[in-house]
Amino acid sequence: MDFFQQKWMTWILIGILGIGAFAPLYAGDARFPQWLEVVLGGLMSGVLYSLVALGLVLIFKASGVFNFAQGAMVLFAALSLVRLMEFMPLAVALVVTMAIMVAVAWVIERLVLRPLVNQEGIVLFMATLGIAYFLDGLGQTIWGSDIYTLDVGMPKVPKILLENVFEGGILVGMEDVIAAILAATLVGLLALFFQKTSTGRALRAVADDHQAAQSIGIPLNRIWVIVWSVSGLVALVAGIIWGSKLGVQFSLQLVALKALPVVILGGFTSIPGAIVGGLIIGLGEKLSEVYLGPYLGGGIENWFAYVLALVFLLFRPEGLFGERHIDRV
Amino acid sequence: MKASNKLKAAAAALAVAGALGGAQTAYAQSDEIFVPVLVYRTGAYAPNGVPWANGFVDYLKLVNERDGGVNGTKIAFEECETGYATDRGVECYERLKSKKPVAVNPLSTGITFALTEKVAADKIALFTTGYGRSESADGSVFAWNFPLLGTYWSAADMLVQHVAKKGSLKGKKIALVYHDSPYGKEPIKVLEEHSKKHGFTFIKLPVTHPGVEQKATWLQIRQQRPDYVFLWGWGVMNSTSIKEAIAVSYPRLQMYGVWWSSAEPDVLPAEAAAKGYNGIALGHSNERDAPVHKDIAKHLYDKGKGTAGNKSEVGDVLYNRGMISAMLVVESIRNAQAKTKKKVVTGEDVRWGAENLNLPAARIKALGFADMVQPVKTACNDHEGVRRARIHTWDGNTWSYTSDWLEADSKFLKPLIAAQAKAYAAEKKITPRDCSKEK
Numbered sequence: 001m002d003f004f005q006q007k008w009m010t011w012i013l014i015g016i017l018g019i020g021a022f023a024p025l026y027a028g029d030a031r032f033p034q035w036l037e038v039v040l041g042g043l044m045s046g047v048l049y050s051l052v053a054l055g056l057v058l059i060f061k062a063s064g065v066f067n068f069a070q071g072a073m074v075l076f077a078a079l080s081l082v083r084l085m086e087f088m089p090l091a092v093a094l095v096v097t098m099a100i101m102v103a104v105a106w107v108i109e110r111l112v113l114r115p116l117v118n119q120e121g122i123v124l125f126m127a128t129l130g131i132a133y134f135l136d137g138l139g140q141t142i143w144g145s146d147i148y149t150l151d152v153g154m155p156k157v158p159k160i161l162l163e164n165v166f167e168g169g170i171l172v173g174m175e176d177v178i179a180a181i182l183a184a185t186l187v188g189l190l191a192l193f194f195q196k197t198s199t200g201r202a203l204r205a206v207a208d209d210h211q212a213a214q215s216i217g218i219p220l221n222r223i224w225v226i227v228w229s230v231s232g233l234v235a236l237v238a239g240i241i242w243g244s245k246l247g248v249q250f251s252l253q254l255v256a257l258k259a260l261p262v263v264i265l266g267g268f269t270s271i272p273g274a275i276v277g278g279l280i281i282g283l284g285e286k287l288s289e290v291y292l293g294p295y296l297g298g299g300i301e302n303w304f305a306y307v308l309a310l311v312f313l314l315f316r317p318e319g320l321f322g323e324r325h326i327d328r329v
Numbered sequence: 330m331k332a333s334n335k336l337k338a339a340a341a342a343l344a345v346a347g348a349l350g351g352a353q354t355a356y357a358q359s360d361e362i363f364v365p366v367l368v369y370r371t372g373a374y375a376p377n378g379v380p381w382a383n384g385f386v387d388y389l390k391l392v393n394e395r396d397g398g399v400n401g402t403k404i405a406f407e408e409c410e411t412g413y414a415t416d417r418g419v420e421c422y423e424r425l426k427s428k429k430p431v432a433v434n435p436l437s438t439g440i441t442f443a444l445t446e447k448v449a450a451d452k453i454a455l456f457t458t459g460y461g462r463s464e465s466a467d468g469s470v471f472a473w474n475f476p477l478l479g480t481y482w483s484a485a486d487m488l489v490q491h492v493a494k495k496g497s498l499k500g501k502k503i504a505l506v507y508h509d510s511p512y513g514k515e516p517i518k519v520l521e522e523h524s525k526k527h528g529f530t531f532i533k534l535p536v537t538h539p540g541v542e543q544k545a546t547w548l549q550i551r552q553q554r555p556d557y558v559f560l561w562g563w564g565v566m567n568s569t570s571i572k573e574a575i576a577v578s579y580p581r582l583q584m585y586g587v588w589w590s591s592a593e594p595d596v597l598p599a600e601a602a603a604k605g606y607n608g609i610a611l612g613h614s615n616e617r618d619a620p621v622h623k624d625i626a627k628h629l630y631d632k633g634k635g636t637a638g639n640k641s642e643v644g645d646v647l648y649n650r651g652m653i654s655a656m657l658v659v660e661s662i663r664n665a666q667a668k669t670k671k672k673v674v675t676g677e678d679v680r681w682g683a684e685n686l687n688l689p690a691a692r693i694k695a696l697g698f699a700d701m702v703q704p705v706k707t708a709c710n711d712h713e714g715v716r717r718a719r720i721h722t723w724d725g726n727t728w729s730y731t732s733d734w735l736e737a738d739s740k741f742l743k744p745l746i747a748a749q750a751k752a753y754a755a756e757k758k759i760t761p762r763d764c765s766k767e768k
Contacts (some may be wrong), residue, residue, distance in 0.1 A: 034552050037551070038545070041544050041548055042544075042545075117582045137371070140375075145372070145375035147376045147594055147597070147598045148598075149597065149598050149600060155578070156526055157575075171577060195404055246565070246572070247569075247572075247598035248566075249374055250371070250375060251564075254539055255542065285542075285545070286545045286548070289546070290548055293545070293549070298508050298509070298534060298535040299535045301537065301542050301546075302537035302538075319498060
């Protein structure tokens with residue numbers, strides 16, 4: 001399989017995706033302004049997928065755990081915030097929700113992770129499955145299962161640009177633009193945190209080897225609480241943006257599942273990978289739904305990401321930006 | 330006890346308490362009639378499933394509290410959570426079957442498809458009020474199915490009639506944004522037939538479960554600019570559709586939801602921006618002051634026995650739908666009791682009761698549902714009973730009727746129903762009953 005795992009395979013895959021993206025223009029299926037709208041819409045959706053994927057990458061990078069509960073954390077955080085806002089102003093509710101997410105991280109570390117130190121990755125993964133189900137149920141039990149409107153002042157009305165240039169103009173959702181700016185800011189902050197702070201370096205050391213990190217005095221338990229807390233805060237940001245768009249409700253955590261193919265594409269350990277993976281998936285699924293949907297019967301948006309992830313697993317399992325893993329046997 | 334052991338013990342106690350306290354269980358005695366309540370109070374469809382379930386359960390409670398049951402026979406019921414998943418729905422049905430239920434309401438077209446053969450073998454009447462498979466209106470083939478008050482084919486037909494009144498549909502475009510499931514696909518056949526008849530272009534846009542990803546769908550709508558959009562969604566898909574319509578500036582005035590896509594959970598998340606959105610109402614809307622509501626307030630909520638968390642939810646569109654669905658089961662039981670002279674009737678008796686249901690306006694008024702339910706009269710060859718509806722429109726705060734009564738065109742639909750039922754009978758090797766010989 002070495003043939004498939006060469007770096008240039010990545011460029012071939014990206015090239016194929018690029019050709020696919022521009023194909024509708026040459027196949028005569030699309031007029032340029034409409035195609036551009038789909039591209040912009042896809043990129044904006046991709047940014048939102050990246051936001052959830054960031055939480056996944058963060059925990060994987062720092063603890064080697066693939067956190068299946070990230071979607072449930074997004075829902076739990078958003079539900080907590082929106083219900084608390086019924087009793088207090090937004091700023092206070094935000095602080096209280098952050099505290100709740102830190103508390104959740106602490107409880108997870110005490111009850112789930114600590115007893116599982118030095119266990120296989122698959123054991124920790126299974127534990128996060130349990131956390132996901134527990135958080136799902138707990139969130140709905142405490143906060144209810146209705147659709148709650150989350151208004152944090154995001155603009156709902158789209159803007160039509162270049163009306164004089166193209167008939168009908170190009171529609172841009174301002175809510176998506178603001179979400180993209182927020183996501184970019186978050187990525188910048190996380191990159192700084194990982195590269196420039198001692199805690200960030202400690203997190204990376206723990207990810208490499210639990211025992212080795214402990215032997216040089218890195219407190220594993222504290223590190224896990226920190227990383228799950230940061231991941232909880234990323235989940236809160238994702239929850240705010242998704243919740244503002246879709247309303248806060250159970251399906252938020254299903255949308256968050258899209259983060260899985262995103263990290264497969266981008267690489268489990270790469271923050272830029274989460275961003276690029278999200279953009280490719282967002283763009284690909286929207287273009288294929290609009291231009292292939294009429295021929296294939298629609299519904300492509302739902303499975304495109306997973307099929308693409310399968311292709312990447314076959315040809316480049318470490319993802320676009322992931323570190324190649326070589327085991328000495 | 331160490332701290333970690335204490336925590337474990339507390340968690341175990343909490344789990345046991347939750348399991349015991351959360352379940353709403355009732356065991357049917359020999360002098361009671363058992364009705365299973367298949368619901369979804371959690372998951373992606375809970376916002377719509379919860380009010381229906383509350384309305385259904387509250388009406389059964391009301392009959393027990395106010396009247397001491399149906400002619401003195403109490404109704405026992407038990408909820409089972411399906412999550413709107415067909416496999417879990419079938420599991421619920423199989424689990425509760427041993428309690429000898431007389432009727433089942435699955436609240437899912439997918440589960441209805443899965444149960445259609447089972448109920449005939451188990452002799453349990455399958456009530457699908459306002460949903461289910463449309464061809465099951467033909468009782469000669471579907472003896473155990475009761476899609477009362479209106480099928481999806483009737484709904485699609487009435488919607489086309491309504492928009493056709495605004496001007497000829499020739500050369501126009503109608504898009505159907507539908508839940509990609511048996512439910513969402515139901516109206517396609519009728520809309521295809523209508524597109525041929527009226528000369529409009531019919532655009533099909535499926536949305537996959539649970540329906541939160543619709544950006545591409547609505548970009549297609551922006552590009553193709555249909556004159557009308559019919560929405561056949563459920564749960565969060567509906568509110569997402571309305572939000573995406575806002576995001577691409579598609580006029581809500583040109584949107585029409587089926588009766589499962591036009592309730593409060595569908596429009597409230599979009600708030601004032603949903604203003605002007607229309608839906609076809611299954612005879613009722615969000616009436617709150619009918620005598621039945623007053624009875625429910627008096628006998629249940631004033632005594633702390635109501636099911637909904639908040640009394641203000643009584644009268645919401647889906648709450649009313651649940652209440653009406655329960656009422657039709659209760660009246661079928663009553664009808665069965667009158668025929669058999671038995672207090673505790675069987676599923677077979679209730680099937681007869683549902684097939685010979687006759688609720689004229691006076692009876693509906695006496696039941697407290699005046700202006701919410703149209704007169705219903707079923708027969709062997711008509712398990713639908715009535716096929717009338719109105720359009721209601723969201724004004725930003727509430728629903729209000731904005732059309733006269735519409736009636737589905739039986740002449741147009743009957744041959745379609747008969748052909749589809751015949752094909753089903755041939756596939757399943759069912760010999761259709763001769764309805765002229767049925768009493």
